[in-house]
Each structure stands twice: as C-alpha cells, then as structure tokens.
Amino acid sequence: MPAYPLGAPCWVDAMFPDLDAAKSFYSELFGWTYTEGSAEFGGYTQAFADGKAVAAVVPQMPGMEEQPPAWSLYLAAPDIEATTAEIKANGGTVVMDPMQVGEFGSMVVAQDPGGVFFSVWQAGAHQGFEKVNEPGAFCWAEVTTRDPDAADAFFPAVFGYNAQRIPDETIDFTVWDLGEDPVLGRFKMTEDFPPEVPSHINVYFVVEDCDAAVETVKRLGGEVHIGPMGSPFGRFASVTDPQGAAFSVIDVATMEGDMPDLG
16 A cells, blocks of 8 residues: 555554553454564554554553553654654654664654654555554544644644634634645643643544443443543544553444534
C-alpha cells in the first residue's frame, strides 16, 4: 500500500508493565490477534484485526517504570529529518531524536509547546495501518489539550494542516485536514478534566456496538469516563484499560444529530 502523506495518522502503539494482560484485554475487546514479539526490538508485538495490522503493544522498557501506559499516535513524515527540524523551529521539543528501526522505518518522539506527546514515522518496510475505520481498527484521534492556542499554531505549521473550527459555543473544537477529509481533531480540555490528567492525544478505535464494548471494558477491569453517548460521528465512550491506558471506542454506524457545517 502507498505511504501515508505528511501529517496523516499512520500507526498507534502502547507500552505496558504486563504485556500478557494487555494482549488478553484487547483481544477480548477488539478481537485482536498478535505476532510473536521481536526480542531484537524489545518484544514489540503487532496486533491484527482480520489479519490486517492495526496497532502494536510492547513490554515496558527498563527505566520507564514511572511512565504510565498510554496510547501513542504516529504521524507520517516522508522526510523525518526535515519534520524534526520543523518541530524544533516551531517551538516543539524532540524527546527522542530520529532513530532507525531496522528495515521497518525511522521514528521520532516529540511534544508540542503545550506538552502533548506524539510520534513521527518515516516508513520503510512498515507503512503503518493496514486497516482503518472498521471494527478493531483505528479511525480518529484528537489532540486533547489545555493549551489550544499552542496546538493550533504548532501542528498546522509542522504538518501543513488546514484548520476549521466547529461552530459550537459549548466546546472549543477544531478539525484539521490535508485538503480532503479531516485527519485529526483538536479539543480544548475543560474544567471537567481532573487536574492530574495531562494534555494528550485521545485515540479512537471502531467497535460494532459501543454499549457492548463498554460493558466488556468494565467486566475486564477497565473504567469508563465518558459515555456511551451519541454524536453525529457515531456512538462513543472514553475509557481506560485495567493498566490505565486511555482511549475511546466508537460505533461509526450509529449516528445521532446533524453533522456540523465545516464550510
């Protein structure tokens, strides 16, 4: 499949203290199957939905015990050195310099000026998602931040996004696109978020039935923080898995209300 364009979400992964427990949880929730983790790459384990690569899980690395589990979003970059320079030039922080990952590609870990962690991926043999927008796969992500002005200046400058504010006085939400369909959202965190929750990227996975998925999350020891609730984009809920990694689930076939006018 062709490489993803600059700024397109192309992959997600997460690091867990208990990898076997994470594999069991997501297997029951999404039906994921897994490859054997590669010792050469720290036990990095790809997850598959219907035989297509959709994500990865990895054991917690030595020295990172204080870092809580979190899903990390990768944005595509055909030239990772140039994108790294743009991150720095626009006030971002490079947490991990460009690193070659075997034949698979190269990656960078960075933060925007508001503290949002994200990763960048220049594809080699591994292009990224083999399946999106279907049950068990990624479909959307939102930069969820306490500093929306910083995000609004940084991400379009680095990745070339066009921006459109959702015309709704009750929320501060902007959609970013690359000239066609939206690729990423930016949501301003409100006082409803506990102060200990940092700015972050919220990753959405598709499920066939949001309410059933929420019940599965609870039965397996996870927590539900928002929803289930309806929206014009689908019925969704925001949850955490039993090890504390936050994400959202969405049934994109069950839509409520009118789509906002993005102009």
